[in-house]
Structure formats: structure tokens, C-alpha cells
Amino acid sequence: MTAVTRKKSALALAAALLALTAPLTLSGQASAASVSSWDKVAQCESGGDWSIVSRGSIPYYGGLQFDQSTWLAYGGSQYAQYANRATKQQQILIAEKVLAKQGPGAWPNCHGPLVGDHADPYPATTSYPDPASLAGGTLVKSPNGPSVKVMIGGAGVAVAGSDVAPDGYDLGRIVLVDDAAFNSLPTVPPAGTVVHDMGGGAARYVVVAGAALPISGADWTSGGYNSRPDMGVPTAWLQNAAASGLPTGLVVMDQSGADASRYVMVNGSALPISGSEWTANGYDQRMLMGVPGDWLRAAAARPLPNGTVVMDQNGTDPSRYVIAGGAALPISGTEWTANGYANANLMGVPGRWLAGTVAKQLANGTVVKNVSGADPSVYVMAGGMAVALSGADYTGLGYDKRPLVGVPGAWEASAAAKAAPGDGTLLLSPDSSTVWQVVGGGSKKALTASDFGPGKLDLNDVVSVPTALTAKLPTTNR
Template sequence: MSSTARKKSVLLATATALLALAAPLATSTTASAASVATWDKVAQCESTNNWSINTGNGYYGGLQILKSTWDAYGGKQYAAYPHQATKQQQILTAEKILAGQGAGAWGSCGSAAGLAYDHADPYPSGPTYPSPSSLADGTLVKSPNGPAVKVMIKGAGVPVAGSDVTPDHYDLGKIVLIEDSAFNALPSAPPAGTVVHDQAGGPSRYVIIAGAALHIGAGDWTANGYNTLPDMGVPTAWLQAAAAKAPANGTVVMDQSGGPARYVMVNGTAVSISGAEWTANGYNQRPEMGVPTSWLAAAAAKQLVNGTVVKKADDPTVYVMAGGKAVTLTWSDFTGLGYDKRPLEVIPGTWLGTAVAKTAPADGTMLLAQADATVWQVNAGKKRAMTADEFGPGKLSFDDVVSVPAALITGLPTA
């Protein structure tokens, strides 16, 4: 739309909106419908067919509709702003504007597209679907193009498994259809801080942090203030999977009940951040997530997963975790043991220094050196050679053996 035409359009769209509401069809002699193909031409001119555009110029969506016009012609039933609605919803609202104001509302773009001369119904048989944002928590939704069902929880579409339907008391007769693209775009987890429970029942409560469901201990429920938040029922299968997760690596957490200590999550372990590292390593630039007191205590006490490859921010030295000890890797170890194929986690140096200083891996840790067929198990700081019959179904697993530099094993006395 040209700047001159746009100014005329603005005046028309705002000045006639209230009149159009009073009697948009009884007094109108303008075009009242246009095909999707014609609307696509208008959108190509207005926004290069970008139906989600918001450039800050006061016009929104593929057809560049003013917010005041959108509201006046019922667009709010779909979304707060045009660019937040689907293409179909924008066109359906534009049809009402066309009926009330005529093709001139789109100026030269409307003229070039032949908007005034196309009287086709853009969606002669297609249904209109509500925006997910307008649906209440607990509403079951699905796309018209697939069998999957989700339940709306604080703007997210949490997947509902077939096994959830009966125990969770979901009524499949009350499913609301939403547009396919909107269905697929729904976040799969409620936002951080949402308190949830199993829809099928039970006393356990969880808080959602970065897609993981963290268990809230009985002592945390009131002390951490979770009892003051809405408690949302979620599908059983989804909750079980989310409860088995930990917040993503790099997530900064703190005790929900308060206190100065801060931690960063690394493979399920809460690694403490010293005061000096808080700013020096940029942790102060990340969002802080409050987590249940008891969950944090357990996560901070966890031994970092064997085989995790780590380094601190200001040092190129790389280490591998083995039974809580950080073992230095030379370049040949790093590549020869295959650790160059794993993610390298940057962790606080103070915590790492303590892990490096440990004299030996924890009891029970199983170690294997490159080019050595013997698996060694640590016990009280010493090593013992293991036999093949200690491994197998119902016994120990070779998957739990940590590959380490030969120097670490050589340095341990033999039991």
C-alpha cells in the first residue's frame, strides 16, 4: 500500500468503524467477499505474504490491519492482534472490513488485486476454529487433520496418551478442534513455575522448570509458597516422563524458599556457583529458577554423571568425570577415548577444583584404560581387576564402565 493510500485507509478504517458496527450490511453497497487467491494478492502487496508480520508500524499481519479496526470488526475473538491470528482468521475478519468499508480500505493494494470485483466466498465450506489462547485450562484440543489430542494447560498443549483417557477422566466428546498450524505450534510443557499433579489423582505435586517436573516435598509445599499457586492436573504419561527429566544444562537454579546460594544444572547435578564466578562467568545474565528445597538438596548432592566432559570458563584444560573425580585429559586421551564426540560442559571452576583434588573415584566406579582389556573397580581408593562373570543380565553392565587415561589406573594401588 502506498503511503498516500495508507493515510486515506487509516482515516477510513478508524472513522467508520463504529458506524460499521451499527449497520455494516444494511447500508453497504461495497464488495462483501473475495476469494483466498485475491486476499493472497492483497497480502503480497501489503506484507509480501507474511501473515505473522509485526514491524511496529501500527499495522499487523498479512493484510496490515489496524488494531482498532481489528477490534471493531470482531478480530479479538481470534487473537489480541491480527498477526497473532491464523491466515484464515485474518481473512475472515478482513471480509467483515470489506463489507463495511469496501476495497478502498486497502488502497492501491486492494485495487491492484481486484478486491472490489471478486465476490467469491473465501471459505465456502471450511469451518472456523477458535484460537488456543481463548480456551480455558483443561480443554481438550486436536487438529482436524490428525488423531493426536492435547490438553490446554496455561497456554501449552500437553499431549494426552490413549492410556490417560480413562484414568484421567478425559471426555473425548468435548474435544475442541483448532487449526492444524496452531495445534502443532503449541508448547508441549506448561511455563516455568506451574504447579501440577497427576490428573488421575494422588498426593504428589510438582513444579515445572524448563520442561522438567520437579517433585515438591511435603516440607516444601507451604515453606516454598507452592500452596498459594494454582494446582493443575496433567496427563499421567506426560507427567511421568517430565518427572524423569532434569532442567536443561546451563539452567541457573536457587532454593525457592530463598538464600544466596546459586547453582547451574549439568546433567542432572546442581553445581554450586561461587560468588566470584556469579558475575565473572556471566551466570548473572541468565534467568534464575526457584526450585523446591528438598529437590535442590538432592540434586546438589548428586555425583556428576560418569563420562561427562567438563572444563572451566577461563582454562582450556578438559576433564572427564569418573566417580565424582574430575580426571585430566590430554589431547590424545580426549580424542583417543572418544570424548571429542561428546558435549563439553563449562562449569564453575571452584566446584571443578574440588572434584580435581579428590584422590580417587568413588567406591564402585568401574574404569577402563585405552588399549587395555581389564576392567578395574575402585574400592577404598584401591583398584581390583574384575572378571567377566560379574557382567551380564541381572549383574553389572559394561555401559557403566568409564574410559579414563591409563595414568589414573596406574596411580591407584592394587587391592
């Protein structure tokens, strides 16, 4: 086998460019000396990349840069067709055969570490501890790979290079474990594990379905989290877990029991499940996860994102709806496919929650447009009515500064066809400083400053609308 000449300066530069936030890797620290030597040869040959393919007049494969004929001649095909597709250990085992037959000169430019090294890279008597028996916080790695993990509740959580110094990990105390056991370790601590940032900080979290949910001060004791082991985890892992949401369909409850309700997670929101739906919809057959009460209340108050497509979980209501501004708007049969709703993830939601959300009006001041684009007009919602805005209105009334919410065309046409906003709606048009209140099913009544204030009407509820709307509403003094 002929090795390709390597430029050490280029290798050094490549090593220097490794991202600090990548999982921590260690080279040349296996317990068997010959594995350490092979690591050094690989560093010289390929920069330590065991999956590399070096292209040239003749391609070379893997960390030790086998040419294809040598790999096959020495039995490499029992592991993989090409060396770069085999594991590090498998590549070393084939290299051992080459070394026995050809000597160190088979790697003419990188053979130095092999001279005088006669140790068995994988002695049959080597015995490794079961990682499950190791104490929480123990650093582990496989003798055949570079990654380092920390044991947390029987899981192996990846340690990033950027975590080593600030998190105080001692790389001199790494425990080698069997390769297969290392690779089969769960990567996420068990649900219910209480964790904190190993790098410091007072915040505490509980692991639920792979996400790290914050525990408030009140929940710390009321939820019983203070009685559980408090495990330090790598900073980078915790940041990612804290940014993760719970999966859709997961059923949750307040860990403290202060709220006896049950909820189902849908796109980051916690939707309440009624007593009858608990069994009728099969929620009682799913795993029920306790979560911090304050976190749950925030998730229950969070509206589903605009564009979420939903249906009644038990199928009692066969209609399909799209969420817009916290309301569930019906999707007609033609719009289901024509507007692309059929391609969205369809979320089953509790029927009682859905019925309440269908009954909601879009909030006053919400700016909407037909999602299909068939109607180019833009509308502002006022008391359940979609009020058309001209181009001048859209910018002059400041609606160009608000989010534009896409809605089904049939629903929009129905809302635009209404004769007047609902009773109680407060309107203001640019032709006058008078605030009007819709009364009597379509008339308007002028309001004065005395109508507003604590315990009275709120100016924040006033909707700016085109003059054409207020002009067509008859005035009443009642």
C-alpha cells in the same frame, strides 16, 4: 488526491507469493457492497495492504494510497497521523469523504469498482452476533479485517490458509462478528479443553496454559477426558501448541489422582514439591493445573537442561547452582558475575529437590570443562573425580564424540584435586584390557569376565581413563 499507477501483473505475483501457512485472510467478502468495492480499489492501489507506505517523489499511505495532504485535509488525523497507521475501517471512512467531494476520479487508475456503488459501507443498523454465543467450530471474521478464526470454547483460534482444505473448513459459512469483539477474542482455548487435529488422526490433547499436552490411551478414561467435549482445532495451531512447553512456575498434578504429589514446572521439567514446601514456599497460592499422568511422569523424569541456574525457592539455602548433567553444581561468589551466571534467568526450585540434586555426582563418562575458559583442560568424570585428559586422550578415548559440559571453575578444581575415584568405580585404561574396580579408598582390584553379567557388574559402567590414573593407584587382591 492523485493515485499512483499500479502494475496489475506485479500485484498478481505478490498475491501468489502469500505463504499458505499464514493466517487465512479473505478480501472482498464484507456484507456491505461498498466495503467490497473499497477492497477492490485497495487491491488495485496497494495489493490490499492497508499498512503499506509507497515511496516515490511523493509518498502514499495505506490501502487506498492517500497522500498526506489529502489525509489531513479530510480529517484523517482524528484517527492517526498517517493513513497506513489507521485501521481499514478508518481509512474507508476518510475515503468516503474524498469520494463525496471529488468523486471516483480521485483514484484515476482504480476507480472502476466505485462507479455506481452508493451503499453505506458501515450502516448504523448493522447488528452482529456475540461470538461467545456461537457454537464451537463456527468460523468468524470481522467485516473490517481479513483474518478468519474458529470458535473453540469461547476463544478464536486462527485458521491458516493451509488448513482450509485438509481440515474441511467451509468458507461459505463464515459468520461476521463485531470488529472489537473479534479482536478481543482469546486466542487460546480454556485450560482443560480436549482437542484433536481437525485434519484427522487419533491423537487427543488437553490444553493447559496454551500448550497442547498429549493424552495417552490410559489417561483418556482415568483422567476423565473422555467425558469432555472433543473439539477439532486447526492443524497449524495444534502443531505449534503441541510443541510448546508449560511455563516455568506453573504448579501441576496428575489429573487422574493416581499420583498425589504436586510438581512445579521449571524449564520443561516437573520438580516434586514436598508437603512442607507446599505451603512454606507459597505453591498453595498458585493455580493448580491437572495434566495427563503419562505426560507428567515423562516431565518428572526429564532433567533440567544444562546451564539452568537455580536457587532454593524459600531461601533456606542462599547458594546459587548451575545444572550440569542432572547434578546441581555450586557457583562461587566470584564466578556468579565473572562467568555470566548473573545474567541468566534464576529459577526458584523446591529445596528438598535441590538438596537431592546437589548430592548427585556427575555421571561417569561426562566430559567437562571450566565454563570461564581460565583452565583450558578437559576432564572426564569418574566416581566423582575430574580426570584430566590430554589432547591424545580426548580423541583416542573417544571423548571428542561426547557433549562438552561447561562447569564452574571452583567446582571443577575441587573435583580434579581428588586423589582417586570413589569406591566401586570401574576403570579401563588403554595400556591393558584389564578392568579395574576402585576399592578401599583408592586402591584398584583386577576384575575377570566372571564378575560381569546378569545380577553382577555391567560393562556399560566402565569409564575409559588415561593410563596415568590407573598406574598411580596401588593394586590390591582384596
